[in-house]
Amino acid sequence: MLAQILDWFTLHIIPLVRVVALTMLGLWVGWFLSRLAHRQLREKVGAQAALLISKSIRYTLFVLVVFSVLRQLGFDLGAFLGAAGIAGVAIGFASQTSLSNLVSGIFLIFESPFKIGEVVEIDGITGTVDNIALLSTFIRTFDNRLVRIPNETVIKTRVINITRFPVRRLDLPVGVAYKHDAGRVIDILKEVAFANTLCLDEPEPLVIFNGFGASSLDFTICVWIEKTNVLATRNALLTDIKRRFDAEGIELPFPHLSLYAGSESAPLPIRLVADPAEPASDVPVTPKGTV
Amino acid sequence: MSHAAPFWRPATILPHRCMAAQAGLLRIWILHTADRAWQVCSQKQQEPASEPLQEADPPENALWSRFEAPADEAAIRLTPALPDQAVVIRPAVPIEVLPGGTAEIFVSIPCWLRVELSGRAPQTLCELPTQALSKTWFGENTQQGEVCYSIRTRSRRTPEEITDIDGRIICPVAIRNDSHEKLPFSRLCIRAPHMSVYGQPDGALWANQTTLIHHAAKKENELLFSATAPAQAAHAELLCKPREIASEHTLRGLFSFL
Numbered sequence: 001m002l003a004q005i006l007d008w009f010t011l012h013i014i015p016l017v018r019v020v021a022l023t024m025l026g027l028w029v030g031w032f033l034s035r036l037a038h039r040q041l042r043e044k045v046g047a048q049a050a051l052l053i054s055k056s057i058r059y060t061l062f063v064l065v066v067f068s069v070l071r072q073l074g075f076d077l078g079a080f081l082g083a084a085g086i087a088g089v090a091i092g093f094a095s096q097t098s099l100s101n102l103v104s105g106i107f108l109i110f111e112s113p114f115k116i117g118e119v120v121e122i123d124g125i126t127g128t129v130d131n132i133a134l135l136s137t138f139i140r141t142f143d144n145r146l147v148r149i150p151n152e153t154v155i156k157t158r159v160i161n162i163t164r165f166p167v168r169r170l171d172l173p174v175g176v177a178y179k180h181d182a183g184r185v186i187d188i189l190k191e192v193a194f195a196n197t198l199c200l201d202e203p204e205p206l207v208i209f210n211g212f213g214a215s216s217l218d219f220t221i222c223v224w225i226e227k228t229n230v231l232a233t234r235n236a237l238l239t240d241i242k243r244r245f246d247a248e249g250i251e252l253p254f255p256h257l258s259l260y261a262g263s264e265s266a267p268l269p270i271r272l273v274a275d276p277a278e279p280a281s282d283v284p285v286t287p288k289g290t291v
Numbered sequence: 292m293s294h295a296a297p298f299w300r301p302a303t304i305l306p307h308r309c310m311a312a313q314a315g316l317l318r319i320w321i322l323h324t325a326d327r328a329w330q331v332c333s334q335k336q337q338e339p340a341s342e343p344l345q346e347a348d349p350p351e352n353a354l355w356s357r358f359e360a361p362a363d364e365a366a367i368r369l370t371p372a373l374p375d376q377a378v379v380i381r382p383a384v385p386i387e388v389l390p391g392g393t394a395e396i397f398v399s400i401p402c403w404l405r406v407e408l409s410g411r412a413p414q415t416l417c418e419l420p421t422q423a424l425s426k427t428w429f430g431e432n433t434q435q436g437e438v439c440y441s442i443r444t445r446s447r448r449t450p451e452e453i454t455d456i457d458g459r460i461i462c463p464v465a466i467r468n469d470s471h472e473k474l475p476f477s478r479l480c481i482r483a484p485h486m487s488v489y490g491q492p493d494g495a496l497w498a499n500q501t502t503l504i505h506h507a508a509k510k511e512n513e514l515l516f517s518a519t520a521p522a523q524a525a526h527a528e529l530l531c532k533p534r535e536i537a538s539e540h541t542l543r544g545l546f547s548f549l
Contacts, residue, residue: 166438167428201381201427201441224428226438 002180019072026065027245034058048132060083097152097241098135104151105134119227121160122149163227167200170225170233174241175216177251182209182217188248189221198233199223215255297494299530301368302344302410310370311347313340314404315421315458319369320349320407326363330355331406339457341494344369353455358412358416360408368409371402371496372418372531373460373483376440379427382446385477388468396446396466399459400483402496405531421458429480439480446479462498463521470507483515485537487540488530489520489527497524 038054045053071077092099109132114120116129120139127141137154139147162168176185186207192204203224210218221241225233245252298312304323311320316339322330332353344367378396388394389500400420407413430436450461462481468474481501489497500517516537520527 165434166436167433197423197425199425200438201425201443202379203428203433224433226426 001076015072019069022068023065026061030058030061046112052109062098072269088225103133104155108132108151108154113159115290118164119162121162122154123157166227167224168227169222170230171220171222172237174219174221175213175253180216185219185250188244189219191223192244196230196237196240198225198236200225216253294541296341296343297490298341298343299369299371299490300343301366302335302524303365303522304367305365309349310344310345312344313342314341315401317404317419317421317458319349319404319419322349323365327360329358329360329416331417339455351409356417360414362410364408364410366409368407370405370407370531371488372405373400373486373498374403374440375484375534377437378481379429379441380446380479380481381443381477385475388474389501390468390471393467395464396448396464397450397453398444398446398462398464399453400442400462401455402460450490456495459500460496463500463523465502467502467504470505472507474505482537484534485516487529487533488531489524490530491518491524491527495524496525497521
């Protein structure tokens with residue numbers, strides 16, 4: 001009787017205890033190693049990459065534990081792995097897009113062209129990076145919409161990281177009427193930029209005379225600002241420019257069109273209708289028939 | 292150097308009373324609305340002054356900030372502090388220090404006003420700059436460096452040459468050239484968050500002495516802060532400790548931009 005109990009115990013209980021111990025130990029080792037990797041690598045490779053590595057360690061060890069447990073329970077792993085291989089090929093063909101996104105996500109995490117919280121422009125969409133997942137990147141736009149962009153698209157398209165550096169340049173186009181002196185306009189724009197405390201003193205503000213536009217002399221004022229002050233600086237600087245131009249009598253022209261009859265031709269006749277009761281008269285317009 | 296009234300002496304403000312003080316261009320009103328409740332407002336003035344806390348009527352149409360204190364304290368103190376970021380001084384004329392020479396200059400920086408409940412455990416209600424400073428970028432390129440406050444001023448060779456001391460802190464800076472080559476510089480970065488503020492009875496505010504040592508041979512510069520008030524203000528009292536403790540890396544790394 002005792003021998004039968006010992007046999008039964010040896011046959012059932014000991015393997016069961018071994019399986020339970022193996023499972024618990026394996027899961028704990030996986031948890032411990034992934035935590036250790038995350039903590040050690042977070043500063044060196046970044047939070048996203050550290051998270052990816054730690055999860056990879058945890059899931060790899062989890063799969064190994066599952067295989068070990070199945071072996072302890074007497075399953076034939078050869079047949080299982082063969083079936084898993086065939087299933088893997090089938091699943092791979094069926095999920096090419098997902099795999100492409102997955103691989104792109106891994107490249108993206110390690111290449112790190114942007115981080116969570118940075119402002120980027122991806123595929124024409126501008127916003128703050130909300131999350132970088134394995135399959136897709138989430139962008140929160142400035143009007144508070146969440147945009148999901150597949151990582152394959154992120155890898156293929158042009159990505160602009162707007163807030164990577166602490167300072168950036170803000171370019172504002174300004175046009176003034178042709179009658180004004182371009183040198184004086186440049187001086188005034190520089191004075192306005194230097195007087196605005198949101199504009200950095202160095203690198204110095206720059207004013208570029210772009211050329212002779214259709215309706216105006218075209219300038220660009222370029223100021224360096226802190227990356228968080230874009231909208232505040234744009235508002236303040238444009239307001240300052242308008243106030244200063246008004247004070248200096250400098251005209252900000254609307255787009256306009258001039259018709260010339262040519263030097264050889266006569267002025268364009270314009271009929272003025274003063275009073276419906278009186279007969280209309282043709283009056284030549286001077287100078288040069290400009291309407 | 293003219294004299295100014297020290298504005299940092301503590302004052303007791305009873306409930307439902309208002310007091311005002313001025314430091315530099317900033318006038319500040321503090322209203323003790325009720326037990327443990329305080330309101331603070333400020334306005335920019337045309338002329339700089341240094342006035343201690345005195346009874347005053349609260350201004351009309353002011354934008355007040357409200358604070359609820361944990362304990363029933365009635366004593367208020369306006370503590371002068373240095374700016375919360377480094378300050379870049381641009382001397383009107385670039386300076387060159389010859390090998391073995393030392394340039395001693397004095398620059399004045401507008402102070403920040405820290406409104407504190409001065410009880411057993413002082414608590415800060417708010418902190419206000421006495422003057423809005425423009426900013427600049429201090430670094431080798433636009434990728435590496437830091438944003439600093441910017442002051443265009445004449446650097447003085449003696450403190451007596453500084454006339455506008457109302458609400459400003461005088462920083463004595465020595466630049467020692469231990470190399471065998473001339474040391475030209477047109478900008479000077481003063482590590483304001485690492486410096487203390489001292490006050491004299493005549494109202495003058497001083498920062499501790501800063502010494503910059505340039506070693507060309509080792510390609511590494513040194514930045515040293517004295518732990519006491521400068522010699523020109525030996526009997527001054529410590530009013531404000533440094534905001535940050537400078538690390539070895541900070542001191543060496545940032546001075547290399549000079």
